[in-house]
Amino acid sequence: SPAGSERKYPLLFNSTEEEYAVASNRRNGLRMKALGICN
């Protein structure tokens, strides 16, 4: 049988979709900086 993750992931705890999107964008900003994409 396949391992784990039978529930519908991803799951958010203590956060709205919007709050996650903001934090995720910040992480992408760090990635873009590392990649030399400075827009």
Added chain:
Amino acid sequence: SPAGSERKYPLLFNSTEEEYAVASNRRNGLRMKALGICN
């Protein structure tokens, strides 16, 4: 005290630096494709 990782990591097992570099380049190729960088 800081957690774990007191040994000098990264550690290679069953691999040379060169073999790792080849596999790492392949992963970077997938990343570049996902990013739309096709050189």
Added chain:
Amino acid sequence: MGASVQDIVYAFLETYYQRMKKDPSKVSSLYSATAELTHINYQIDFDTSSDILPTIKLTGKENISKFFTRNNKKVSDLKAKIDTCDFQTALHSGILILTTGEIFWSGTPAYRFCQTIVLQPNADNKNAYDVTNDVIRFIPDNWIGFPSTNDVN
């Protein structure tokens, strides 16, 4: 009819994150007397220009209690996205959980992490579980060797 392991794991995660938000000083009651916790070192300010956070290792419920109480403001602001959750049966009817995902706080980027938690049935109440081990590790993007777009174009 007992709950499935999957249901126990999900209920635990819900309790774990809810308690952090609502009452950080009571998070430690989820842990066993001799539990070990490797968690965010909140005494170091968040470095929002880094994609990882430093961790600290604590032993015993009392130290864990002090840790969550002292850092209660940051603890209650923790938000999590769990991407994957694997579990196995551990020794003595325990449950081993391995999650991956992202955690973040107001004003911080999302930090990618993996975390292992071991639950053991409570000696007094077989329907309850105590955390005996809890380790988090942050995962950097590891751009080493990746060409910047400046090199590529």
Added chain:
Amino acid sequence: MGASVQDIVYAFLETYYQRMKKDPSKVSSLYSATAELTHINYQIDFDTSSDILPTIKLTGKENISKFFTRNNKKVSDLKAKIDTCDFQTALHSGILILTTGEIFWSGTPAYRFCQTIVLQPNADNKNAYDVTNDVIRFIPDNWIGFPSTNDVN
């Protein structure tokens, strides 16, 4: 004078990877009779266009033995780079290990992973340890929401 936990963990990792390379059919002797293993599903061909691999869960030394023997060619070709290694004391003098890193095979990309292994002292030889739990989970790059350079430029 006992070895430090750190030394035990390092010696274990060395044995674990060495045995995969040299004698896959004997990897299972590192596991306890009732061990659980979540590992690479070798029956599915490597998808070298994906950054993650599917896993499968096995219970018991006999099933684990069959698994490593059946997949011995791929197992003996496994190469690993371990980036981080955290450990804690677990129940009954056990050791919980959480590693992160990359694994790869001839011709594949490097797959990023996290892995939890629990060691317990062997009942007959207190200086030896058996694996009771071993779970691997692969970590994708998660580019969702990340602008491609086409969008940015």
